[in-house]
Amino acid sequence: MSSLIFTRIRQGKRTIPFPEVEPALPERFRGIPEIDSSLCVSGCSACAEVCPTDAISHGAAVKLDLGRCLFCPECAIACPQQAIHPGNDYRMAANRREDLILTGAETPKLARRMADELYRVLGRSLKLRQVSAGGCNACEADVNVLNTVVFDLGRFGIQFVASPRHADGLLITGPVTRNMLAALEKTHDAVPDPKVVIAVGACAISGGPFRGHPETVGPADRILPVDLFVPGCPPHPVTILDGLLRLVGRIRDSA
Amino acid sequence: MSSSSPSFHAAEAIPLANVPELRMPEFRDAVVSSVNGGASLSALLGRQRDGRYLELLAVLANAATGRLSIVRTTADGAYPCLTLDCPQAHWFEREIAEQWGAIPEGHPWLKPIRFHALHRNGVVAEAPAPGVTNFFSMRGEEVHEVAVGPVHAGIIEPGHFRFQCHGERVFHLEIALGYQHRGVERALASGPDKRTIHLAETLCGDTTVGHTTAYCEALEALSDTQVPPAGQVLRGVALELERMANHCGDLGALAGDVGYLPSAAYFGRIRGDFLNLTAMLCGSRFGRGMIRPGGVGFGLARDRTAEFLKRLKDAFRDLSDAAVQLWDRPSVQARFEDTGPVSREDCIALGLVGPAARACGIERDVRRDFPSGIFRSVQIPVSKWDSGDVFARAWVRWLEIQRSETFVREQIASLPGGSELERPGPLRPNHLAVAMVEGWRGEICHVAITDSQGSFAHYKVVDPSFHNWMGLALAMRGQQISDFPLCNKSFNLSYCGHDL
Numbered sequence: 001m002s003s004l005i006f007t008r009i010r011q012g013k014r015t016i017p018f019p020e021v022e023p024a025l026p027e028r029f030r031g032i033p034e035i036d037s038s039l040c041v042s043g044c045s046a047c048a049e050v051c052p053t054d055a056i057s058h059g060a061a062v063k064l065d066l067g068r069c070l071f072c073p074e075c076a077i078a079c080p081q082q083a084i085h086p087g088n089d090y091r092m093a094a095n096r097r098e099d100l101i102l103t104g105a106e107t108p109k110l111a112r113r114m115a116d117e118l119y120r121v122l123g124r125s126l127k128l129r130q131v132s133a134g135g136c137n138a139c140e141a142d143v144n145v146l147n148t149v150v151f152d153l154g155r156f157g158i159q160f161v162a163s164p165r166h167a168d169g170l171l172i173t174g175p176v177t178r179n180m181l182a183a184l185e186k187t188h189d190a191v192p193d194p195k196v197v198i199a200v201g202a203c204a205i206s207g208g209p210f211r212g213h214p215e216t217v218g219p220a221d222r223i224l225p226v227d228l229f230v231p232g233c234p235p236h237p238v239t240i241l242d243g244l245l246r247l248v249g250r251i252r253d254s255a
Numbered sequence: 256m257s258s259s260s261p262s263f264h265a266a267e268a269i270p271l272a273n274v275p276e277l278r279m280p281e282f283r284d285a286v287v288s289s290v291n292g293g294a295s296l297s298a299l300l301g302r303q304r305d306g307r308y309l310e311l312l313a314v315l316a317n318a319a320t321g322r323l324s325i326v327r328t329t330a331d332g333a334y335p336c337l338t339l340d341c342p343q344a345h346w347f348e349r350e351i352a353e354q355w356g357a358i359p360e361g362h363p364w365l366k367p368i369r370f371h372a373l374h375r376n377g378v379v380a381e382a383p384a385p386g387v388t389n390f391f392s393m394r395g396e397e398v399h400e401v402a403v404g405p406v407h408a409g410i411i412e413p414g415h416f417r418f419q420c421h422g423e424r425v426f427h428l429e430i431a432l433g434y435q436h437r438g439v440e441r442a443l444a445s446g447p448d449k450r451t452i453h454l455a456e457t458l459c460g461d462t463t464v465g466h467t468t469a470y471c472e473a474l475e476a477l478s479d480t481q482v483p484p485a486g487q488v489l490r491g492v493a494l495e496l497e498r499m500a501n502h503c504g505d506l507g508a509l510a511g512d513v514g515y516l517p518s519a520a521y522f523g524r525i526r527g528d529f530l531n532l533t534a535m536l537c538g539s540r541f542g543r544g545m546i547r548p549g550g551v552g553f554g555l556a557r558d559r560t561a562e563f564l565k566r567l568k569d570a571f572r573d574l575s576d577a578a579v580q581l582w583d584r585p586s587v588q589a590r591f592e593d594t595g596p597v598s599r600e601d602c603i604a605l606g607l608v609g610p611a612a613r614a615c616g617i618e619r620d621v622r623r624d625f626p627s628g629i630f631r632s633v634q635i636p637v638s639k640w641d642s643g644d645v646f647a648r649a650w651v652r653w654l655e656i657q658r659s660e661t662f663v664r665e666q667i668a669s670l671p672g673g674s675e676l677e678r679p680g681p682l683r684p685n686h687l688a689v690a691m692v693e694g695w696r697g698e699i700c701h702v703a704i705t706d707s708q709g710s711f712a713h714y715k716v717v718d719p720s721f722h723n724w725m726g727l728a729l730a731m732r733g734q735q736i737s738d739f740p741l742c743n744k745s746f747n748l749s750y751c752g753h754d755l
Contacts, residue, residue, distance in 0.1 A: 003580070028534070028553065052452075131413075133434075134751070135435070135460070136460030137461045141460070141461055177437050210438065210439065213439075
């Protein structure tokens with residue numbers, strides 16, 4: 001028994017002080033890509049050509065759809081002008097799908113607190129039911145990790161629950177397969193009103209690498225009204241946490 | 256084994272014309288005698304040839320010789336099933352029947368495994384409703400059935416489980432999957448193109464490094480590409496970090512399922528330390544962008560190795576400390592021991608792979624038996640335990656974590672210099688390559704066949720879970736239904752890797 005106490009002391013307190021203190025991210029972390037359209041050579045579309053999900057398109061300025069982006073290194077490698085760099089900004093959750101489409105050096109319009117009426121009911125205690133609908137278990141794993149002592153989601157009044165009947169909303173991952181459509185709709189129906197829907201990851205937002213596959217019927221906002229979109233493949237846990245905290249008004253401004 | 260079939264190594268390309276085309280009785284004999292002689296059926300696939308007839312192709316892996324052999328035949332309409340003579344084929348034959356409509360006559364439980372439309376002739380037939388099939392049932396007094404899923408209680412992928420119970424005791428568990436079927440294997444076969452590597456990375460997200468390594472090894476074999484030494488070492492490091500992270504998470508989840516929360520909390524946190532080491536290499540906790548055809552996408556500079564090793568040392572110190580608490584606690588061991596046992600005989604008959612097989616005392620590990628890349632020159636000892644129960648599956652994971660840590664530490668300390676990537680050229684037309692990787696769940700097998708233009712004519716993915724789901728069903732026989740979460744976690748199989 002005493003060894004257990006010594007272990008407890010050695011393991012220490014490991015909860016990160018987010019959101020009061022900025023999180024420590026890996027040096028090579030790939031957040032929102034930084035694109036300097038002024039460096040583009042006329043006629044070059046190397047970045048768009050290599051993009052696996054057609055997240056990049058060329059007009060007067062480069063347009064980037066964060067909802068499709070896999071945050072892979074391909075565009076930065078392909079750009080002959082080195083005009084694209086993986087940025088380190090992890091904050092990218094938005095309330096509306098169109099807020100994830102960025103032109104030039106634009107940054108996303110970050111999510112705002114849920115509507116007043118919802119906030120009054122759910123703001124201080126948000127129970128979520130997670131539904132994986134064709135996800136590859138990467139988004140699921142980095143949602144699950146919010147329950148560890150590192151992120152300690154419970155301290156914000158947010159909790160994942162076992163039954164949709166105990167939940168205030170759904171957190172959906174995956175491109176929504178045909179085979180999960182009925183289960184997703186039934187789970188959503190079982191959540192009492194008022195409720196929120198959160199789409200986490202490129203698949204849930206746009207189909208991700210599976211976009212256009214006839215085996216899928218998504219993305220999520222084609223099936224259900226979505227209140228929060230969290231881009232990434234998968235999103236870093238702090239990106240998800242940042243989005244959730246914005247939704248419940250614990251992080252307010254976009255600065 | 257027929258003497259006419261060529262034997263070759265994993266990650267070696269052979270001309271498709273060299274694969275013998277046998278008549279069905281000879282094909283069956285070749286597969287059955289080979290498996291009876293100790294080989295394992297690493298893949299059995301169907302593919303349509305010339306838009307007309309169905310070809311069956313079997314990949315047999317002989318651990319004793321370290322070599323693979325392949326035989327093929329044609330099967331239209333119906334054929335006598337292999338499963339009765341070779342139970343390892345049971346799930347493969349269900350897959351082939353579902354994809355191509357070929358009926359393995361005499362198959363004891365011919366039901367869909369993914370609930371999708373037939374692939375054949377490009378005709379999209381009406382797909383069956385997911386999870387609707389003729390489940391086994393029991394009759395009798397006080398017999399009852401428990402149905403769970405597809406949506407489960409935790410943050411976990413979907414699947415449907417049917418338990419036939421008498422009181423608390425489970426007589427049989429039937430597992431219906433397919434909810435995660437998103438057409439990823441079908442899409443892979445239209446490559447290689449710019450999306451293919453990303454499909455490989457998301458075949459099974461928690462095994463990104465394992466599956467992407469298999470994909471890249473198949474591509475490199477077909478294009479005669481030599482991965483530079485630094486690339487080989489870093490691939491091995493990423494693979495072992497993936498193993499350590501997942502095994503560590505599994506030990507935490509097992510502790511949680513028996514209500515021992517200190518270890519659940521520690522392991523859950525320390526898992527993240529290993530994921531973050533992978534992110535230190537490539538920016539992604541799951542190794543996205545790390546494994547690329549011809550090598551790795553990211554190197555590790557000499558001046559960063561000291562920090563890498565320090566972080567590895569710290570994480571491993573915390574892990575060892577937490578592990579002592581798990582193994583020294585009689586209340587934990589009492590719940591692990593004798594729960595969910597799988598016999599050695601069943602394990603061999605079904606062809607279980609990975610830690611689940613090594614926990615039944617079977618010395619089976621791709622890194623030793625069919626090595627590729629760095630494992631051709633550096634051996635990691637095979638970890639095994641004999642009891643076949645939850646304890647054995649947990650203990651094998653702990654043994655493997657320790658050996659992976661030694662490997663990663665030694666490899667990073669002596670990281671070779673030079674380039675990490677050699678860009679592959681075009682693929683040889685009309686060739687076949689089999690890639691085998693020991694992912695953290697076990698044997699990953701990819702089979703790539705090229706057409707006359709050097710694109711893929713067929714691509715087959717066998718995730719370790721494909722072999723192992725039936726192992727979980729057997730482990731539950733005679734157990735208390737309340738032990739299902741514990742047994743399930745001790746296998747921790749993939750839904751998306753199975754459903755593809």
